[in-house]
Each structure stands twice: as structure tokens, then as C-alpha cells.
Amino acid sequence: MNKIEHIGIAVADLQKSTILYERLLGTNCYKTERVESENVDTAFFKTGENKIELLASTSADSAIAKFIEKRGEGIHHIAFDVEDIYTEMNRLRKEGFTLLSEEPKKGADNKLICFVHPKNTHGVLIELCQEIK
Secondary structure, eight states: OOOEEEEEEEOOOOHHHHHHHHHHTOOOEEEEEGGGGGGGEEEEEEEEEEEEEEEEESSOOOOOOOOHHHOOEEEEEEEOSSSSSSHHHHHHTTTOOOOOOOOOOTTTTEEEEEEGGGTTTTTOEEHHHEOOO
16 A cells, blocks of 8 residues: 545535535635445545545435444545555455455546455545556
């Protein structure tokens, strides 16, 4: 794993939360995107080398909707940049980690993604991200 790629924050209202984070961070949202495979709308912010991704559900049965229902709004995941997501997924499986998908999916921001089950990481949902070239 190379670096933290972004921190994902679950929000109930993307428009209101985008305004709040623009005020908080002192910068504009640079990108919004719908990710059909995850049933979410996203908004991205960058401060220096750091990125924040806001995630709002587009479906009542999405993972984000369930997360907010159970825990409320807040930090949802930490994403790590990887060179080769397939190699990293195989390494983690061999180390005994449970992945939430057998193959990577297309995620937001031109990335292939895969999540590591939080039961293996002390309750923290970890996302692997590889830029699609």
C-alpha cells in the first residue's frame, strides 16, 4: 500500500454536506460523480495532498444508507492507493483477510476498488484503490 488515497465520509444530504465542507476546508468541491455499482453520489475535496470523499446514498438499501441508519453520518472508510489491486487482494487473502468482493469493481474517481471486511481490521472499513490507466 502506497499512501492514504482518501477518507470517505457518509452523509445524508450531499448538497448540504458539500456546502459545509467547502466552508470547513476553505476550498471548492472539485468533482461530483454517481457510482452506480455502489448506489452512491460522491463529492471530492482536495487539501494539499489529502482527499476527502463525501458519499450519499441513492438507494434505501445501499451500504451507505445502512451505515447511516446504524451509525449515523461520519467516517465510513479509509482508502489506500495500491500499484496492483489484484496482487494486493491476493496478498491480503493469503494473510487471512476477508475481502468484500472476489474481483475489483469500478469505483469513483477513475479507480478500481475493493474493500476489506472491517471484522478483520478492528472495525475500520479499508478500501484498496488503483488508478485505471
